[in-house]
Amino acid sequence: MVAAKKQIKQENLLAQGVQLLMQQGYHGTGLKEILDAVQIPKGSFYNYFPSKESFAAEVIQHYIQPFLDQLQRHLNTPDTDALTALCNYFNELIAELEATQFKGGCLLGNLMGEIGDTSDLCQQSLRLAVDKYQRLLAVALKTAQTEGTVRLDKSADEMADLLLNTWQGALLRMKIEQSSAPLKQCCEVLLQDYFIQRC
Numbered sequence: 580m581v582a583a584k585k586q587i588k589q590e591n592l593l594a595q596g597v598q599l600l601m602q603q604g605y606h607g608t609g610l611k612e613i614l615d616a617v618q619i620p621k622g623s624f625y626n627y628f629p630s631k632e633s634f635a636a637e638v639i640q641h642y643i644q645p646f647l648d649q650l651q652r653h654l655n656t657p658d659t660d661a662l663t664a665l666c667n668y669f670n671e672l673i674a675e676l677e678a679t680q681f682k683g684g685c686l687l688g689n690l691m692g693e694i695g696d697t698s699d700l701c702q703q704s705l706r707l708a709v710d711k712y713q714r715l716l717a718v719a720l721k722t723a724q725t726e727g728t729v730r731l732d733k734s735a736d737e738m739a740d741l742l743l744n745t746w747q748g749a750l751l752r753m754k755i756e757q758s759s760a761p762l763k764q765c766c767e768v769l770l771q772d773y774f775i776q777r778c
Contacts, residue, residue, distance in 0.1 A: 589627045591617040593619045596638035601683040605635055605694050605701075606752075631686065635690070636704035643708040647715055654719055661722035662729055669746075669766045673759050684754045688747050713739050720774070730776045742769055 595616045599608045607681035610631055614621055628634040649671070653664040680730050683689075687708055717739035729738070745765045752761035 585627070588617065590617060590641075591632070592619070592624075592707045593638055593641040594626055597686060600635065600638055601686050601689065605690060626698070632698055632700050635694075635698070636700045638654055639687065639690065639701065639704040639708050643711060647711060650719070654722075660726050660728060661719045661765050662726070662774075665716075665719050665723070666766065666770050669762075669770070671751060673762050673766070676753065680755050681757050682761070685747065685750045688750055710744065713743050716742055723774075724776075728776055729774050731776075738769075738774055742774075745769060 582708075592613060595613050599613055599616070602705050610624055611621060613634075614624055619627075624634075628637065650665075650668050652673075653659070653668040654661060656664060656667075659667070687705060690701060691705055694704055695736060696702065713736075717735045720729055720742075721735035724731055729735075744763075745768075746762070749761040749765040753759060
């Protein structure tokens with residue numbers, strides 16, 4: 580029972596961490612804000628995480644998992660080919676960003692720019708999150724290749740890297756332009772043109 584309560588509080592801390600780190604960044608977010616939001620005494624933080632840095636590293640993994648689950652759900656949709664599933668997934672992400680008026684962007688991209696080269700622990704966590712995402716994109720593209728919808732002269736890994744890198748750049752453009760146009764361009768150019776298998 581105690582372990583279950585601790586797990587719930589830890590999940591609440593991570594969820595609050597995602598929100599605050601997205602809005603305020605790593606350096607702009609204090610432990611007190613996080614603890615106050617979930618009503619945990621300040622001295623109790625170290626019962627859950629050894630440091631703010633380790634907390635941020637776990638927040639990164641907590642953040643990426645729903646995106647992986649969301650993509651996997653699309654890939655598991657019956658009677659939907661892998662390329663269509665990828666397009667549907669990214670269209671859903673774009674719709675969600677439009678609904679929130681482009682607030683936040685991507686926590687991974689934000690933290691890469693802020694602490695990606697200053698915190699070894701967070702750098703490792705960011706790399707792990709990106710690797711998980713890239714691998715699942717590569718699986719989807721490899722499936723699309725076997726289905727005959729995606730070109731075979733480029734490897735699935737290479738195309739997954741390109742898609743991930745272009746999407747991250749488009750998210751940054753989205754933030755400064757307050758528009759989904761860069762995201763739509765990324766998807767249209769890659770998923771509906773460059774990746775397509777030609778007859």
